[in-house]
Amino acid sequence: MRFSSRPARQLVLAASLLSFASLTACNKGGGEFAKTKSGIEYKIFKKVGNDYERREIGPDGDPTYKDRVGKFLLGNMQYRTGKDSVLQNTRRDVGMAVPLPLKELQQKGMPDEALSLLQPGDSGVFRFQVDSLIKPKAGQPAPPYLKRGGNVVLMFVATTNKLITEKEAQEMQPELQKRAMAAQMKQRLASPEYAKQMQAQKEAQAKMMAAPEVVAQMKKDDAVLQDYAKKNNLTVQKTPSGIYYQVLKPGEGPKPNAGQTVSVNYNGTLLSGKVFDSSDKAGKPIDFPIGQGAVIPGWDEGIALLNKGSRAILLIPSPLAYGTRGAGADIPANSPLRFEVELVGIQ
Structure with a gap:
């Protein structure tokens, strides 16, 4: 799957102060989605004590975002289909938050804009139509499994209260990459294909050594x-x-x-x-x-x-x-x- 936004492609690591279980509950019980001018459907919540309160955004977005451009918001991210199949879950991969880049908006209706609506400490659920989020190759439709998944993609984001600089984000990259590789290897080791691969490799090695x-x-x-x-x-x-x-x-x-x-x-x-x-x-x-x-x-x-x-x-x-x-x-x-x-x- 190819997302047209850099954050959607690259944000593959995170943990947060808020569990996705809580955010999912907010999604199901937090009323109807609001909608931006660009078509993003959203629910945004701020934590007040032990509860979550819905926070609405004006039609022109969050006016305070200009003060955050160029910084990074630490947060946890997950993508799901409309039928709740998990496409990407940063929480299961690592035990630390990932820097989410806050950039000048070049294109509306994309995950970059969704992030611009969040203030530190917020959590949000964003719903995108598949055809608006995916860039299919010429003459090719969006992947069938996404169509079967309800033709929508849900993006869940749970943020921390911390903003960091680009330098601080770069300093985190070696550790994030190391954790991502470890998670990928763990998934590979658990797959049936891996066991078959290793067995075939052992047999080929034994055959070679017996020549x-x-x-x-x-x-x-x-x-x-x-x-x-x-x-x-x-x-x-x-x-x-x-x-x-x-x-x-x-x-x-x-x-x-x-x-x-x-x-x-x-x-x-x-x-x-x-x-x-x-x-x-x-x-x-x-x-x-x-x-x-x-x-x-x-x-x-x-x-x-x-x-x-x-x-x-x-x-x-x-x-x-x-x-x-x-x-x-x-x-x-x-x-x-x-x-x-x-x-x-x-x-």
Whole structure:
């Protein structure tokens, strides 16, 4: 679904001081919708003590909005169809409020205008006709599921009492993005498609590792890695898959589970000692979801062995690294690799 307003597309994070249950109750029992000149139907409530009172808006909108333009209102947002199917619910995704941009109105009748009607501490329900809110591609109607949902979209907004600056909103973005990624991964892990995907990935990996040429390469690499560990006085353990590892500094935190995003500092070298990559180049740890095939198999397995805070050496045979293809000019084909890693974070 494509919303024509930036807030409707991008506001995917929030929590609030007011639950959507209360706001929904206000929607059902708060009388008829009022209507702006541009066609937005609305109910706006302000909290008075433990109750909510309806607040009406003049025909020309909220005259105080000009004082809020350029700032951000912290709030919680939800979109539903006319038949109450949830399209988007920021409250279920994170536990903090999201900055809602308050901008000069370029187009009336859109979510931007709806936000302009809200003062800090207000809550509102806004009803849009699907055809006015969606920008369909040329010759294509609005999505059928929205038509079936009553041909309207309801936007629920529950705000806090706080306005913030653009700088403060930008400072919130890393945390908001991190929480959004975690929520997306949680939803993915819960889906039946994910279980099928992971099973197919395991079967493909097992089939690849059972190939005669791979078995031969693993045997060759194993001898090389054992010799390397002995010459370098490493006290390593071996996993069933063939990875050797030594914990240099035990961590005290938990071990990561499949689907969690981890942050890792690392230094990668060939067994000759030549460095081919390092997190120092980026000046920060690398982040990736573990167990999702986002990194080489040796990392997916090796990092999962560590507690948060651990530093370790991983010796990875080539079939669990870059295999016969290598990686550019830095990593030749069939190269066993050494990594020094530090698991600095688990989201």
